Amino acid sequence: xxxxxxxxxxPLSELAAALDAGRTTSRALTEQALARIADPAGQxxxxxxxxxxxxxxxxxxxxxALRRAGARLSPLMGVPVSVKDLFDVAGxxxxxxxxxxxxxxxxxxxxxxxxxLRQAGAVIIGRTNMTEFAFSGLGLNxxxxxxxxxxxxxAGHIAGGSSSGAAASVADGMAAVGLGTxxxxxxxxxxxxCGLTGFKPTAARTPRDGALPLSTSLDSVGPIGRxxxxxxxxxxxxxxxxxxxxxxxxxxxxxxxxxxxxxxVLDGAEPAAIAIYERALAALAKAGATLLDFxxxxxxxxxxxxxxGFSPIEAYAWHRKLLAERAQDYDPRVLVRIRKGExxxxxxxxxxxxxxxxxxxxxxxxxxxxxxxxxxxxxxxxPAIAPLEASDDTFTATxxxxxxxxxxxxxxDGCAFSLPCQALGEAPIGLMVSGAAGDDARLxxxxxAIEHALRAAGLGR
Numbered sequence: 504x505x506x507x508x509x510x511x512x513x514p515l516s517e518l519a520a521a522l523d524a525g526r527t528t529s530r531a532l533t534e535q536a537l538a539r540i541a542d543p544a545g546q547x548x549x550x551x552x553x554x555x556x557x558x559x560x561x562x563x564x565x566x567x568a569l570r571r572a573g574a575r576l577s578p579l580m581g582v583p584v585s586v587k588d589l590f591d592v593a594g595x596x597x598x599x600x601x602x603x604x605x606x607x608x609x610x611x612x613x614x615x616x617x618x619x620l621r622q623a624g625a626v627i628i629g630r631t632n633m634t635e636f637a638f639s640g641l642g643l644n645x646x647x648x649x650x651x652x653x654x655x656x657x658a659g660h661i662a663g664g665s666s667s668g669a670a671a672s673v674a675d676g677m678a679a680v681g682l683g684t685x686x687x688x689x690x691x692x693x694x695x696x697c698g699l700t701g702f703k704p705t706a707a708r709t710p711r712d713g714a715l716p717l718s719t720s721l722d723s724v725g726p727i728g729r730x731x732x733x734x735x736x737x738x739x740x741x742x743x744x745x746x747x748x749x750x751x752x753x754x755x756x757x758x759x760x761x762x763x764x765x766x767x768v769l770d771g772a773e774p775a776a777i778a779i780y781e782r783a784l785a786a787l788a789k790a791g792a793t794l795l796d797f798x799x800x801x802x803x804x805x806x807x808x809x810x811x812g813f814s815p816i817e818a819y820a821w822h823r824k825l826l827a828e829r830a831q832d833y834d835p836r837v838l839v840r841i842r843k844g845e846x847x848x849x850x851x852x853x854x855x856x857x858x859x860x861x862x863x864x865x866x867x868x869x870x871x872x873x874x875x876x877x878x879x880x881x882x883x884x885x886p887a888i889a890p891l892e893a894s895d896d897t898f899t900a901t902x903x904x905x906x907x908x909x910x911x912x913x914x915x916d917g918c919a920f921s922l923p924c925q926a927l928g929e930a931p932i933g934l935m936v937s938g939a940a941g942d943d944a945r946l947x948x949x950x951x952a953i954e955h956a957l958r959a960a961g962l963g964r
Contacts, residue, residue, distance in 0.1 A: 511535050511583065512676040515733040519578035519748075522570070529563035529570075529581030529626060532679070536583040536628050539677045547677060549648035550668045552588050553595060554629035559583065562626045569624075577746050578736050580624025585678035587669050588630045589637060590614040591713040599715045600633040600665075602646050603825055603832040614713025616682060616724050616741050623740045628678050631668030635834040637684060637717040638818065638841065640692045640906040641898070642667030643891060645834050652696045652885045654931055660885035663693030663905070665717075670697040670727050680737055681727040686717045686814060688880075688909025690725050691921035695880035695933025698923045698963075700954070701727045702734035703909070705918045705940050709741045716821055718814040720859070721913045731920065731950040738943070754948070754955040757791030762873035767802040768908045772882030776932045780879045783924035783934050786960035787877075787953065795873070801865050802911050808858045809914075815844030816852055836898060859914060863940060866915035870939035875949045880921040880933030881905050908935060916940040920950045923963035934963075 509518065509527040521527045537556050540547035547554075566581045586592060589599040591610035598604045613621065621627065632647050634640075642664030643649045650662040650671035662671045669681030670693030683690045685703040694701025702725045709724040716722055726737035739746040763784065769777070788794050818841045830838060870876055883904055891898045912919045912935070919937035936953055938946040957963040 510676065511539075511679055512729075514730040515578060515582065515679055515728060515736060516730070518582055518679055519580075522581050523575070529566045530560065532581065533559050533563040533583050533626050533628070536677050539675060540629070545675060546651060546671065550632055550650050550671045550675065550677060551585070551629045552598065552600070552632050552647055552668070555627060559626050559628050566624050566626065576622070576624035577740060578748055579620065579680070579740060582625060582679045583628040583677075584620055584625040585628055585631045585669055585672040585681045586617055587666050587681070587683050588633050589684060589715040590617050590682065592617055592627065592630065595630065597715055599637065600635040600644050600647065601833065603829040610713070612713070615710040616714065619710075619740055619743070620682065625680075631666070631672050631681060633667055633669070634665035635837045636715070636818065636822070636841070637665040637686060637689055638814065638837045639664050639902050640688050640909075641886070641891060641902050642693060643836075643888070643898070649888055651888070652931070653698065654696070654885055659888045661696060661888055661891065663696035663885070665689040666693050666727065670694055670699055670701070673697070673699055673727050673729065679728070680733060683725060683727055684714060684717075685723050685725055685909070685913070686721045687906045687913050690727055691880050691909045691919060691933065691935060692905055694727050694921040696885040696931060698925065698931035699727055700730055700734055700923065701725065701921045702738055703912070703919050704738060704742065704943050706916055708918070708943055709738070716817070718817045720813045720817060723913075731922070731947065731954050734920065735947045754951045755791070756787055756952045756956045758793075759874040759949065759952060760793045760795060761787065762869070762876040763794050763796045764799060764876055764878040765796050766798040766800065767805070767911065768878040769882060771904060772879065773884055775884055775930060776879060776882050779925050779929060779932050780934065782926075783957060783962060784877065786962060787956055790956040790959065792956070794877075797869075799866065799869060801862055805911060805914060808855065808862070811844060811847040811851055811855065813855060815840055816847045816855070817844070819844035836895070863915050866917070867939045870915070870917065870937065871942065875936045875938055875946060875953070878908055878935050880908060880935040882908065882932075884930035884932060912937050918943040918946055920946065922950065922954055922957065924957055926962055927964065
């Protein structure tokens with residue numbers, strides 16, 4: 504097989520196998536990624552804020568030489584990976600999707616997550632676009648453009664945010680994996696809207712050193728890929744664990760107990776999204792899983808608990824000096840949300856910390872009573888871009904709906920996958936598979952089993 508026959512739009516397991524067998528090279532995969540980024544018929548100039556073409560080629564050639572010498576650093580070795588624009592990359596300016604940081608000093612060293620990817624042999628292909636300062640779930644960016652979902656692309660639907668470019672880079676074959684962050688769904692929402700698999704770890708599992716923060720309480724670092732294995736392998740690299748490339752069999756949901764959350768997460772859902780979600784649940788039940796409906800009533804209090812919210816308060820603390828000098832350079836919609844944290848008092852913040860601690864304490868034993876808890880990642884199909892750009896009210900309502908379900912899991916410090924669950928040609932919405940805080944490793948085999956059952960039913964491909 505010629506080296507150009509391996510499509511980058513394949514799971515990491517297939518790319519690693521092709522590299523190991525000599526059926527492709529890192530240079531071939533890198534050139535494929537760069538060609539797709541540069542394709543004038545594509546959206547590479549919107550998806551990427553900076554492309555490291557020469558550095559990527561140099562790295563790919565070096566990794567091919569290492570492989571010829573018998574070295575294999577990880578299954579990610581030689582594979583093109585994109586990096587969200589809020590991570591430091593040595594020698595580059597970290598803009599975080601904003602014009603306000605365009606003249607900031609270049610980073611002196613890689614963020615720890617980027618450094619670990621390099622140590623594992625990843626080829627860093629470039630920096631991806633995002634919602635300015637990661638502060639929305641929709642991915643609109645008035646400065647650098649708005650990446651599109653692959654679903655009904657000509658009609659112009661959002662890729663989701665805030666890791667919009669990360670997901671679009673993977674969906675369009677410009678990278679095999681995207682490095683993103685998730686504060687209230689910023690990995691899972693774009694994964695859902697682009698028909699991909701994304702993993703949000705427990706916040707403390709992966710290092711955030713060298714990543715520009717949105718909320719120091721809620722931020723987590725994780726991957727967007729094409730399968731549970733893609734995410735599990737990259738998560739192991741990011742978290743400093745050993746990559747387990749074994750394929751345990753059988754991956755079967757038979758006998759697993761899944762809690763199906765029925766309150767809060769379905770409010771205001773689109774009928775089309777509910778139909779896709781319920782069919783995914785039916786497929787799991789048919790495959791032998793036990794589905795148990797339940798309510799977690801503390802979630803109903805989240806709107807009141809988040810009267811200010813961690814993101815506005817903690818973002819305002821970080822941005823207040825920059826706002827004094829560069830407020831005019833901010834996206835006005837982001838600026839409004841940051842300033843929401845300005846009037847919060849120390850007592851408000853302490854109340855929020857205490858409320859979250861109570862929420863985590865209540866949720867942990869409930870979540871641990873199931874193999875996983877299920878709900879839609881997003882209760883809506885990918886919205887069209889034009890109405891969101893045209894109306895602040897439409898934007899605000901849609902953003903709140905997109906963020907609601909994922910944010911609930913961040914508030915309990917849970918770990919979660921978003922798995923594609925749509926049929927061929929249908930709108931992607933994502934099935935969220937969540938576990939309790941610290942149960943990341945326990946969730947991986949469950950995610951694989953659900954992925955296997957959905958694919959066997961013709962869903963999520």
